[in-house]
Amino acid sequence: MSATTSEATGIEAAGGRRFAALLPFLALLAIGLVIPFVGNEYWVLIATRIAIYWVLISGLNLVVGYAGQLAIGYVALFTLGAYTTSVLAAGNATPPVPAFAALGIAGLAGAVFGVVVGLPALRLRTFYFAISTLGFATIVTQIALAWQDVTGGGIGLPGPTLPEPFDTVTGLLYLCLAFAAFSTWITANIARSRFGRALVAVRDADVAAEATGISKPRLLVLVFILAGALAAVAGGLFASLQTYITPDAFTFELSLLFFIAVLIGGRGSILGPLLGTIILTVLPEIAAPLAAWSTFLYAALLLVIVLAMPGGIAALLDFRNRKPLPPGRAIAPRPDAVRTLVAHRATPDILSLRGIVLSFGGVRAIDGLDLEVRPGQIHGLIGPNGSGKTTTLNVISGYYRPETGSMMLGGHTLAAGRTTDRAAHGIARTFQTPRLIGEASVLENVMIGGTIEGRATFLEALLSLPRHRREERVMEQRARLALAAVGLDGVTEVRADRLQHSELRFMEIARALMQRPAFLLLDEPAAGLSAEEIRRLAALIRAVSAGGTGVLLVEHHADLIFDICDHVTVLNLGRILAAGTPGEIRVHKEVVSAYLGA
Amino acid sequence: MLASILASGLAVGAVYALIGITYNTMFATSRVMSFTAGQLGMLGGVFGSLFILKLGLPSILGLLLMLAACALIGVMTEIVAVRPVLKSLEQHLYVLTTLAVALLIQQFTAIQWGTEPQPFPRLFAIGSGVWDEKYWLPVVICAVTIIGLEYLYRRTLVGRAFVAIAEDNFAARALGLPERNLRIASYALAGAIGGLAGFAGGQLLLAFFANGPLLNFYGFIPVALGGLGNNRGAVIGGLALGLFQQAANFWVGGIFSSVAVFTLFIIVLLAAPQGLFGAAASRRV
Numbered sequence: 016m017s018a019t020t021s022e023a024t025g026i027e028a029a030g031g032r033r034f035a036a037l038l039p040f041l042a043l044l045a046i047g048l049v050i051p052f053v054g055n056e057y058w059v060l061i062a063t064r065i066a067i068y069w070v071l072i073s074g075l076n077l078v079v080g081y082a083g084q085l086a087i088g089y090v091a092l093f094t095l096g097a098y099t100t101s102v103l104a105a106g107n108a109t110p111p112v113p114a115f116a117a118l119g120i121a122g123l124a125g126a127v128f129g130v131v132v133g134l135p136a137l138r139l140r141t142f143y144f145a146i147s148t149l150g151f152a153t154i155v156t157q158i159a160l161a162w163q164d165v166t167g168g169g170i171g172l173p174g175p176t177l178p179e180p181f182d183t184v185t186g187l188l189y190l191c192l193a194f195a196a197f198s199t200w201i202t203a204n205i206a207r208s209r210f211g212r213a214l215v216a217v218r219d220a221d222v223a224a225e226a227t228g229i230s231k232p233r234l235l236v237l238v239f240i241l242a243g244a245l246a247a248v249a250g251g252l253f254a255s256l257q258t259y260i261t262p263d264a265f266t267f268e269l270s271l272l273f274f275i276a277v278l279i280g281g282r283g284s285i286l287g288p289l290l291g292t293i294i295l296t297v298l299p300e301i302a303a304p305l306a307a308w309s310t311f312l313y314a315a316l317l318l319v320i321v322l323a324m325p326g327g328i329a330a331l332l333d334f335r336n337r338k339p340l341p342p343g344r345a346i347a348p349r350p351d352a353v354r355t356l357v358a359h360r361a362t363p364d365i366l367s368l369r370g371i372v373l374s375f376g377g378v379r380a381i382d383g384l385d386l387e388v389r390p391g392q393i394h395g396l397i398g399p400n401g402s403g404k405t406t407t408l409n410v411i412s413g414y415y416r417p418e419t420g421s422m423m424l425g426g427h428t429l430a431a432g433r434t435t436d437r438a439a440h441g442i443a444r445t446f447q448t449p450r451l452i453g454e455a456s457v458l459e460n461v462m463i464g465g466t467i468e469g470r471a472t473f474l475e476a477l478l479s480l481p482r483h484r485r486e487e488r489v490m491e492q493r494a495r496l497a498l499a500a501v502g503l504d505g506v507t508e509v510r511a512d513r514l515q516h517s518e519l520r521f522m523e524i525a526r527a528l529m530q531r532p533a534f535l536l537l538d539e540p541a542a543g544l545s546a547e548e549i550r551r552l553a554a555l556i557r558a559v560s561a562g563g564t565g566v567l568l569v570e571h572h573a574d575l576i577f578d579i580c581d582h583v584t585v586l587n588l589g590r591i592l593a594a595g596t597p598g599e600i601r602v603h604k605e606v607v608s609a610y611l612g613a
Numbered sequence: 614m615l616a617s618i619l620a621s622g623l624a625v626g627a628v629y630a631l632i633g634i635t636y637n638t639m640f641a642t643s644r645v646m647s648f649t650a651g652q653l654g655m656l657g658g659v660f661g662s663l664f665i666l667k668l669g670l671p672s673i674l675g676l677l678l679m680l681a682a683c684a685l686i687g688v689m690t691e692i693v694a695v696r697p698v699l700k701s702l703e704q705h706l707y708v709l710t711t712l713a714v715a716l717l718i719q720q721f722t723a724i725q726w727g728t729e730p731q732p733f734p735r736l737f738a739i740g741s742g743v744w745d746e747k748y749w750l751p752v753v754i755c756a757v758t759i760i761g762l763e764y765l766y767r768r769t770l771v772g773r774a775f776v777a778i779a780e781d782n783f784a785a786r787a788l789g790l791p792e793r794n795l796r797i798a799s800y801a802l803a804g805a806i807g808g809l810a811g812f813a814g815g816q817l818l819l820a821f822f823a824n825g826p827l828l829n830f831y832g833f834i835p836v837a838l839g840g841l842g843n844n845r846g847a848v849i850g851g852l853a854l855g856l857f858q859q860a861a862n863f864w865v866g867g868i869f870s871s872v873a874v875f876t877l878f879i880i881v882l883l884a885a886p887q888g889l890f891g892a893a894a895s896r897r898v
Contacts, residue, residue: 085708135879138886141705142646143837145712147882150830150875161868267826271716278709307724314716321709322697 039286040199043293047192051185059184060256065296066191067252069289072276073198074245076288077238079277081211083218084136084235085145088152090270092243095128096121096250097174097260098159098166104175107165114175118251122244129243130236137232152270159262171261174254191252198245201477203285205241208476208483209462209469209490214238215283216452216463223450223523226412227530228438228467237473268310272296275317281329283454290328336510344505346521348551350558352500353528356493357562362441362533364425365389366565371410371420380406381417382589388534393556393566395576395597398586399610404569405447407586408536411567412437412444424534438467441533445526445540449519453512457503457522460511461494464529497525501555516543524555534565541572553579573611577601585610618859620743624817625831626855627755628654631810632832633839633847634758638803639687640842641779642796643699645707648715649690651829653683653804655822656718657811658733659726662820665734672736679812680805687804690714691797715825723822733815747816754813758806759848775799779842831858834878840888 050062071093078084102108103117112120135147159166166172180186205211216224217231224231254260276295280288299309320327368386372379381403388394396404409415411422416432423429424440437444443464452460469490471483498504501521506514514522520540527535537556541549549572557579560566570576576583577597585592585606592610593603600606635650660682664675694710740746765772774795777785786792810832811824818824834854839846854874861870882888 085705087712135882138883140886142708143882143886145708146830146833146837147879149826150878153826153830154872154875157868157871161866308720311717311720311724314713314720318694318710318713318717321706321713325706 036286040289043289044192044196047188047195051188056184059188061296061300063184063188063191063256064253065293066188066195067249067256068273068276068296069195069292070191070198070252071246071249072273072288072292073195073202073285074242075273076277076280076285077202077205077211077214078133078242079274080280080282080284080288081206081214081218082235082238083215083282084133085141085274086132086136086148087145087274088132088148088150088267088270089242089246089273090265090267091132091148091152091155092125092129092246093250093253093269093273094155094159094262094265096125096247097254097257097265098250099124099247100251101172101174101254101260102165105172107167107172114177114255117175118248121247121251125247125250126240126244129239129241129246132243133235133239136239137235149267152267156262156265159265167261169261169263171259174256174258174260175251177255187252187256191256194248194252199285199289202241202245204477204479205238205473206283206285208471208487209466210234210237210473210476212455212459212463213466215455215459216466218282219452219454220450222414223446223452223526224463225434226437226444227463227526228435229463230435241473241477268313271310271313275313279316279320279327281327284327284329284332286332287327287329333510335508336513340506340509340513346502346518346548346551348502348521348555348558349499350554350561352496353555353558354562356496356500356528357531357559357564362390362425362563364533365423366411366442366534366567367423368407368411369421369423371407371417371422373406373410373415373417379589381410384420384586384589384591386584388565388567389582390533390565391560391563392581393560393568393579395580395583396567396569396586397571397573397576397583397610398592401588402586403589404586405538406589408444408538408567408569411536412442438530441530442536443527443530443532443534444536445520445523445538447538447542449516449523451511451519451522453510455511456508457498457511457514458491458494458507460522461497461525461529462490464497464526465490465493467530494525494529497528498522500528500558501525502551517545517548520544521552521555528559532564534567535559536567536569538569539571540568541570541575549575614863616743618863619856620745620748621817622856622859623852624748624751624855625814625859626852627751628810628814628818628828628851629831629835629854630848630851631751631755631758631806631813632828633835633851634762634844635803635807635810636833636836637842637844637847638799638806639695641775642792642799643691643695644702644782645695645699645711646833646836646841647690647695647707647711648829649686649694649711649718650803650807650832651827652715652718652825653686653807654811654814654828654832655722655824656683656686657808657813658815658818658820658824659722659811659822660808661812661815662731662733663726665736666732672734676812679808683804683808684801685804686718687800687802687807688797690804691800695796695800696793715829719822719825726820726822728822730819730821733818733820735816750816751810751813754809755848758809759844762844771795771798831874834874836888837878837882838888843888846888 047062051059075089078086099121100117103112103120104114132148132151136144160168181190213229213234216229257264272295276291277288280291299306366388368384371381371384373381398404410417413432413434469486471486475483498507501524503518503521541552553575556566580597583597583600584594585600587609593600593606632650632654635653636646639645639647657679660679661675664670664678665672694714695707698706698710735746737746766776774790777790778792778795835847835850839850858870858874861873
C-alpha cells in the first residue's frame with residue numbers, strides 16, 4: 016500500500032520537474048520569437064545563426080556529450096549539407112530542385128556521411144577518432160575547392176532561395192527557430208530514452224553496458240545517422256542565410272565552436288550545450304575587438320573547462336545534486352519485492368561449464384573446470400586469491416575466451432567471448448569494483464538493466480510515440496521496484512557517484528535484478544559491507560534464489576557462503592579442490608588447510 | 614619525373630616520420646598522444662624563419678634558439694595539459710587539453726606572425742634539381758635524429774630510464790626512477806624533435822601558421838600504421854606515406870591525393886586498429 020502511494024507521488028513529482036525543466040527552453044524560444052520586434056536586423060541575423068548552429072550542435076551533443084565520442088570535425092557534415100542544398104537548388108549537377116526538397120536530400124546525404132565519418136569510432140580509440148574526423152573536415156573543404164564545375168571552387172555559389180514566407184530575414188529566423196525547437200525536442204527524446212541511457216553507459220561503463228546486452232556499434236550508428244542528418248540540414252539553412260557560400264566560410268574554427276559549445280555546456284545535458292552555443296556565438300559579437308581572438312578564447316575556455324569545471328554549465332545548474340544527502344541512511348532491502356520482480360522468469364535450464372581451460376601468458380588461470388549452476392540454487396565459489404574465481408565469472412559473461420571447453424545453458428551453447436548476448440540468455444552480473452554511470456541518477460543506472468527488453472524503435476523514441484512512452488513507464492516502475500527490493504528507494508534521483516560504496520554494491524544488484532535474470536553472477540558482493548549490511552545482503556540473495564533464479568556467488572566471507580549456499584565449489588590454482596554442501600566443505604581437510612584455516 | 618617523386622616523397626616523408634617520433638616520444642613516458650606534435654612542427658618553421666631571416670642571426674644560432682624555444686613549449690605542454698589529467702588517463706581528457714593548447718599556440722602564431730605563409734631561409738645553398746637542399750635536408754636530419762635517439766636509448770643512463778618508464782611505468786617508479794622529471798625531459802626532447810621536423814621541412818612547407826593540423830594528421834598516420842610508441846614503424850610509415858602521397862599527387866592531382874591518403878588511413882586502421890607493427894590491447898576486466 017505504502018509502496019503504491021510513494022510510487023504515485025514519485026511519478027507526479029517527476030511530471031512537475033519535467034515542466035520546470037522545460038521552462039528555460041520556452042523562455043529562450045520566446046526571446047528568439049520577439050527579437051524581430053525589439054532588435055535590429057543585425058541581432059535577427061545572430062539569432063538565426065544561433066538557431067542554425069543549435070540544429071547541428073543538438074545532434075553533436077548526443078555524439079560528444081552523451082556517447083563521449085570526440086568528434087572534432089563536424090564542420091565536414093555542415094559543409095556537405097550547405098553544398099548539397101546549394102548545388103541541387105542551383106541545378107549545377109541536376110535539374111534545379113525546389114529549396115526544401117534540396118534541404119531534405121541534404122539531410123539524407125548527411126545521414127549517410129554521418130555514418131561514414133563515425134565509422135572509425137566503432138573500432139578506434141578516442142584520439143584516433145578525433146584525428147580521423149579532423150582529417151575528414153580538411154578533405155571536404157578541399158573537395159569543395161577542387162570540384163569547380165559543381166561547387167564553383169574558390170569562387171563559390173549562391174545559397175538556396177527559400178520560398179515565401181521564408182525569404183525575408185524574419186521569415187528565415189522563424190523557420191530556423193522551428194527547426195531548432197524540433198531538434199531540441201527529438202534529441203531530448205532520445206537522450207531521455209533507453210537509447211540515451213545506453214549511450215551514457217557505453218561512455219562511462221562500457222563493460223557493464225555489454226553485460227546488460229547493449230551493443231555499442233548498433234547504438235552509435237543510429238546516433239551518427241541522426242547527428243549527420245541534423246548537421247547537414249543546419250548546413251543547408253546556413254547556406255540560405257549566407258545567400259552565397261565559399262569554402263572559406265567553413266573553417267575548422269567553426270568546427271571547434273560546435274565541439275566546444277557541447278563541452279562548455281556539460282556532458283549529458285541539453286540545456287547546458289544550448290547555453291554554450293548562445294554564449295560562444297554572442298561573445299565575439301558584443302566585444303568587437305575580441306573577434307580576431309575568438310578562437311584563442313574558445314581554446315582557453317576549453318582548457319579552463321576541462322581542468323577546472325569538468326561538469327560545464329550543466330553542473331552549475333544542477334542544484335538538485337548539491338543538496339546534502341540524508342546522513343545515517345540505511346539500506347533496507349525488501350525481499351518480498353524481489354519475489355514480484357523475478358518470480359516469473361524461472362527456467363528449468365542448467366548453466367553448465369565443461370573442461371574450461373584459460374591461461375594468461377604461462378599461467379593457467381583456469382585449468383579444466385567443470386561447474387553446474389542450477390535454477391533456484393545458490394552456488395558458492397570460493398578459494399584463495401588467484402584461484403580463478405573472478406576469471407570463471409568473466410569466462411561465463413564472455414569477457415575472456417577460454418582455450419578449450421564448452422558452456423551450455425539448457426540446450427543452447429553459450430558462444431565464447433560474446434559479451435553482449437549474455438543478457439538475452441538471462442544472465443546478469445555484478446562486478447568486483449562496482450561499474451557505475453557516475454553522472455546518471457541511481458534510477459537511470461538501474462534502468463540500464465532493462466535496455467534489451469525495449470521494443471520501441473529508435474524512430475519511435477525520437478518522436479516519443481505511444482509504444483515508447485508506455486515502455487518507458489513500465490521500465491521506470493520496474494526500476495523503482497528493483498530499487499525498493501534492494502533497499503535504495505530513498506536515493507533514486509541522486510547522482511550515482513554520490514552514493515557510498517556499500518550503496519553502489521546494492522545498486523549494481525538492482526541493475527542486475529532489473530534484467531529479471533535466470534542466472535545472477537555476483538562478484539564479491541559483500542566486500543566492504545558492514546556486518547549488518549552483509550546480513551541484509553544474505554536475505555536479499557536468498558529471496559532472489561527463492562524466486563527461481565540461479566545464483567553464482569564469488570565471496571571471501573566464509574560465514575556468508577556457509578550460511579546461504581546450497582552448494583559450494585572450492586577452487587585452488589584454477590582447479591576444483593572440493594565441491595559439495597556447505598557442511599561437507601566446512602570439514603574438508605584440504606580446504607581447511609589451504610583456505611579456511613583451522 | 615620518377616626522381617622528383619622520390620625526392621619530394623622522401624623529403625615530406627622524413628618530416629612526417631619526425632612528427633611521428635615526436636608523438637611517440639611524448640607517448641612513451643606519459644601514455645598521452647598530444648595535438649601539440651603538429652604545432653611544434655609548425656613552430657620549427659616559424660622560429661627558423663624568425664631567427665634566421667627576420668632577425669638575421671647565424672643559421673646555427675637560429676637552430677639552437679629554435680630547439681630551445683620548442684623544448685620549452687614541450688615542457689609547458691607537459692605542465693599545462695598533461696600533468697593535470699594524468700590521474701584519470703582512462704577518461705581521455707588529454708585529447709581535449711592538448712587540443713586546447715595546440716589551438717592556443719596556433720592562434721597566437723596567427724595573430725603575432727601573420728596568416729600568410731612566409732619564406733624559410735636556405736641554409737647551405739648546396740644542390741639543385743632533385744638534389745636540392747630542400748629535398749635532402751629533411752632526410753639527413755631525420756637520419757641524424759634517429760641515430761641520436763638510438764644512441765640515447767641504448768648507450769646513456771637517461772635514455773635507458775626513458776625505455777624503462779615506457780616499458781612499465783609502475784615498475785620503473787618502484788625502482789626509484791624520478792618519473793616526473795623524466796617525463797618533463799621527454800617532453801622537452803619531443804619539443805626539440807618536433808621543432809627539428811618543421812625546421813628540416815621549412816623550405817618545403819614554409820613558415821605558415823596553419824601547418825599544424827596538417828602535420829598533426831600526416832604525422833599521426835605513420836604512428837597509427839606503425840603502432841604506438843614504435844619509432845621504427847613511424848619512420849617506415851612516414852617515408853611510405855610521403856612517397857605514396859607524392860605519387861598520388863603526381864598522378865591524380867593534389868586534392869584527390871589527400872582523399873586517397875585519408876581513405877587508405879581509415880581502411881588500414883579499421884582492418885588493423887593496433888597498427889601494422891603494434892601490440893595487442895590490454896585487458897579490460
